[in-house]
Each structure stands twice: as structure tokens, then as C-alpha cells.
Amino acid sequence: MLYELLIATLILVSTCSILLLVTLIKLQRLVRAYSALLKVREESSSVKRIRKRYVVFAAICEEKVRNSELEDAVSAKFKELFSESTYYKASPQLLFFDENTQRGVYRVAHLYVDYLIAALGLVKTVENKRCVIVPLRTTGTLRKARELARKLKF
């Protein structure tokens, strides 16, 4: 009788320990998955706020182009290349364009600077006038951008 009881206890203990081990392994996996998720969240939230960038450019055209004409051409090209949704996110704005020197400054979200530069440079016609737009510099402040637009040589 005592022998049978001992065997039953042993079986019970071993079953319990196996169950405990399985639970532990599952718990360990859960902890790993959760920590990985936290890490990904931390990485994705590294961009705390969208900053602005100012792109200084020069337009070389057959004839002088106007502010609105250039803006239309650039936005159309941007939408053609990178879709409308990217255009809203990037929100490029032509801050100023000197029609005499044919130089200007574009403002864009810092994540989409490359997109704007690509779209700017690939504009080939502005209101049926052949054009080449050359991005000169990218800055973080408007003041510096205005200064560069005035001083930079091309």
C-alpha cells in the first residue's frame, strides 16, 4: 500500500514539474516577444517631431518663369513620382522665389527632403518652357536659406 502511494506521489510530482517547465518556457517566449515589441515601438517613436528643412534651388529656363507656374510644375511632378499621399505628408511649400535671379526656397518635412530634391530636379518643363532646376543646398533655418539663395554661386 505504502509502495503504491509512493509511486503515485512520484508520478504526480514528475507531472507537475513537466507542466511547470512547459509553462516556464512559454512564459520566457512571451517575455521575449513582449520585449521585442517594446524595442520596435521605441525605435519607431524615435522621430519625436517633424522638423522643417529649407531647400535652396536655382531655375535655369529658356525664359523667366513665375512663382505660381513653378509651384504648379513641381507639385505635379511630386505627385506623379511619389503619389498624392506622400505629397500631403511632405507638404512642400514654395516660400519665396525671386523672379529676377530665378532662385527660391522650398520648405519640406525633414523626412521627405530627398523626395523633394528628386521631384525638383526632374521638372523639365514649366508652362511649356524648357527648364532645369538645380537644388543648391539644404538648411535648417529660413534665415540661412535666404542668405544662401542670395550668396551661392552657380
Next chain:
Amino acid sequence: MHYKMGYTHVACLEKRLDSTSPLSAKAAVVDKIVVSTSSVDELREILGRVEYREKIVSVHPTSTEVARWSAHDSRVDTILVTPSNLKILDKGQVSVMKYYDKPLEIHITHLLHSSSEVKSYFYRRLNMLVRFKVGFVLGIPASSVYELVHPVVVIKAIKTLYDIPEKFALLALTNIPRQLISRKLVV
């Protein structure tokens, strides 16, 4: 204008130098030949006649056989890929090109102004080249100043549209073509 845009070495099909401009003297200009063929015998015959030591020889293969053959011929400088012969560029071709260190030539206009189908082909092929670490040359078929694209714009466009790392795009516009052209200038 080429020089002003930042292009110091130019290989072109037709040379028309403006001797009055001081800037035109600064840019190194080399002749270029494009051989388009689908038979190896014809290619061999053309290469026999061409002054490959002075001119950049670019082969536009329309068959896999020619593509493989031109990849290991030292007289050929680049292998030109256009939407018409895009299908010749498979894994085997890329590995042969890697072995013989032969760069691929792609024109910017094809990358930017093709149909979505062709662009998707180019996307896969370009990323395969990057994975295999095979160099490529980005060509700009421009006959006038207004058709030129600024090098920075080319790099940004390739980076954003085709997910090519900036480093590779930069190499495709600077080091690889410069090596090809300066090799011809020495001779």
C-alpha cells in the same frame, strides 16, 4: 554646362565641343560606341573593327548568348540594358558580370519615364545588382542642356524610387564611369 552641373568626364556618341567656352576644355570627353546585336559572330566582327582602346564600347545584347559572351570580353566596357532587352539580365548573367568585373549601363530616362511594368522589372534587377555587389553606370541620354539632370537629383531619385542605397547610386555616377573614361584617356 555639363561641367557646371558637375560632370567632369563625359562619354558621348557625338562629340560637339564648343571651343569658345573655357569650361568645355575642363571636361574630359571621350567617344562612345553602342553595338546592338543578337549574334556572337556579328559582335566579334564589329569588335574587331572598333578602336576599343580609344572609345567606350557599350554592347546592347538582344540575346542571352551575346550577353554572356560580352560579359567576359575585355574589349567591351559596359553592357547596356534597356526595356527591350531587360529579360537577358538574370542571375547567371549577373554572376558572370561580377566574376569579370563588368559594369552594367542603365539610362536614367528608362528608369524614370517607363511604364510601371518596366519600372518593376528594373526595381528587381537593380536590387539584385546591389545584392550581388555588381557595379552599374547611370547614363543620361541628353542632347541639349535642358535634358541634363543634376547628379544629386539622380542619386536622390534612385534612392527614393528604387530603394538603392545612396552609396551604390553615388558609385554609379562617379567612380565606375570615371574609371572607364580615364582608362581611354590614358591611351
